[in-house]
Amino acid sequence: MLTIGDNPASGTGKSAKPPVLLGEALRFSYQGSNLIEINRVELQPFEFVGLMGPNGAGKSTLLRLLAGLLRPAEGTVTIDGQSLTTLAPVRRASRLAWVPQRSETPFDWTVREMVALGRYPFLRERLRDRPEDGVAIEKVLSLVGLQALADRPIGTLSGGEWQRALVARSLAQDPAALLLDEPVANLDLRYQRDIYELLRGVTQDRGVAVLVADHHLDLLAHYCDRIYLIDGGKIVAHGSPAEVLTEERLESVYRTPVRISSEAGRPRVFWRF
Numbered sequence: 001m002l003t004i005g006d007n008p009a010s011g012t013g014k015s016a017k018p019p020v021l022l023g024e025a026l027r028f029s030y031q032g033s034n035l036i037e038i039n040r041v042e043l044q045p046f047e048f049v050g051l052m053g054p055n056g057a058g059k060s061t062l063l064r065l066l067a068g069l070l071r072p073a074e075g076t077v078t079i080d081g082q083s084l085t086t087l088a089p090v091r092r093a094s095r096l097a098w099v100p101q102r103s104e105t106p107f108d109w110t111v112r113e114m115v116a117l118g119r120y121p122f123l124r125e126r127l128r129d130r131p132e133d134g135v136a137i138e139k140v141l142s143l144v145g146l147q148a149l150a151d152r153p154i155g156t157l158s159g160g161e162w163q164r165a166l167v168a169r170s171l172a173q174d175p176a177a178l179l180l181d182e183p184v185a186n187l188d189l190r191y192q193r194d195i196y197e198l199l200r201g202v203t204q205d206r207g208v209a210v211l212v213a214d215h216h217l218d219l220l221a222h223y224c225d226r227i228y229l230i231d232g233g234k235i236v237a238h239g240s241p242a243e244v245l246t247e248e249r250l251e252s253v254y255r256t257p258v259r260i261s262s263e264a265g266r267p268r269v270f271w272r273f
Helices: 059-067 089-093 111-122 131-143 159-171 189-206 217-223 247-254
Strands: 021-030 033-043 048-052 074-079 096-099 177-181 209-213 226-231 234-239 258-263 266-271
Touching: 021 059, 033 059, 033 209, 033 234, 048 059, 048 189, 048 217, 059 096, 059 177, 059 209, 089 096, 089 111, 096 159, 111 131, 111 159, 131 159, 131 189, 159 177, 159 189, 177 189, 189 209, 189 217, 217 266, 226 247, 234 247, 247 258
Parallel strands: 048 209, 048 226, 096 177, 177 209
Antiparallel strands: 021 033, 021 074, 226 234, 258 266
């Protein structure tokens, strides 16, 4: 089992590179009660990383710290070796994209208009597009399979289409790292698979480092190169899916009996009745 701070090569066959995104010695609390104590979390190019743990374990809080939406009481978060606290918001947005668990908009934009918001960091003058912005928008719409719906009001989209539009908006930023909080919550099986296939393709084809927090253990086990398991605000295990997902460990963290099998070299998780 890999210990915290180890730097495993990804399962994509790419050689290990310096981290794109790195959180070190992170401490965070609400009203004096420590919620997060993380020694090290890192993302490398061409890597799909999962973050799993029970409700209240600290997954969303950790993602928000890494995204710069919360400031740690101690520790640092860096992207490309630069502290997030020293980067201008526009510069940060051009390197780091965030897809929240829920996202609402007061405007009835079209899909294309919403995705275009991802190009904001690249606008030389506010609200003035460049030809390359239009090219980038059409490219990500095609990538997520929403070209045919580009002129639809976003309020008419299904849950799966909405999630793909959020991912497209984040990819329009052309980020080095992409953080997602439960991107397939409330989606049916088809859209769960579609979103994860899309994210895996983004890591392999564009080199984006992806970190996704999710309760779907089988999805994380099947698609991720590495997994961080968090409980009580601390990383209790990290490594390949096969290393992290053991019956003893999951039963301890989730407080319920499970059975682990293997399919094509990847673990599968079942309840044990």
